[in-house]
Amino acid sequence: MLKTTILTLGLLAGPVAATGAGGSFPSIDGGTLSLDDWRGQPVLVVNTASQCGFTPQYEGLQALSDTYGPRGLVVLAVPSDDFNQELGSAAEVKEFCELTYGIDLPMTDITQVRGPEAHPFYKAVKAETGFEPGWNFNKVLIGPDGAVVGTWGSSVQPQSKLIVQEIEPLLN
Numbered sequence: 001m002l003k004t005t006i007l008t009l010g011l012l013a014g015p016v017a018a019t020g021a022g023g024s025f026p027s028i029d030g031g032t033l034s035l036d037d038w039r040g041q042p043v044l045v046v047n048t049a050s051q052c053g054f055t056p057q058y059e060g061l062q063a064l065s066d067t068y069g070p071r072g073l074v075v076l077a078v079p080s081d082d083f084n085q086e087l088g089s090a091a092e093v094k095e096f097c098e099l100t101y102g103i104d105l106p107m108t109d110i111t112q113v114r115g116p117e118a119h120p121f122y123k124a125v126k127a128e129t130g131f132e133p134g135w136n137f138n139k140v141l142i143g144p145d146g147a148v149v150g151t152w153g154s155s156v157q158p159q160s161k162l163i164v165q166e167i168e169p170l171l172n
Helices: 015-019 058-072 091-099 120-129 159-168
Strands: 024-026 033-034 041-048 074-079 139-142 149-151
Touching: 033 074, 041 058, 058 074, 058 159, 074 091, 120 149, 139 159, 149 159
Parallel strands: 041 074
Antiparallel strands: 024 033, 041 139, 139 149
């Protein structure tokens, strides 16, 4: 797990906030999702894919949201085809997630999470912490102050003690 208090990701004044793009994602429902909308709340950002061996982690992500959402946690799913395991369109992803896993989490449109075309959020995380998704279902926990609290790879389940013990102290 990686910790830093430098990265602000658009929640507070800082280099990403200055660009206006670092904390904003196109929503799978149209419009924009902004980390600023969740200022003061912990946000677990997870790059997802619908055709991956880790896709059943959607259940754990939804369970985290159901359990801790009322106390302030936001779980943000970021569908990505960077590893060639996502469906062809945002509409297909949304339908799959709703029908298969009952997902009602906020979700972005299909987004690049690594490499030179990565979304500014992921570029900022990599620049400040060195963490870049190595596969689908990598997790980045942003604290209420906008700092990266922790990062985890695909094999760490959403409801694992490693993640929950970092989330609980950040809740209302």
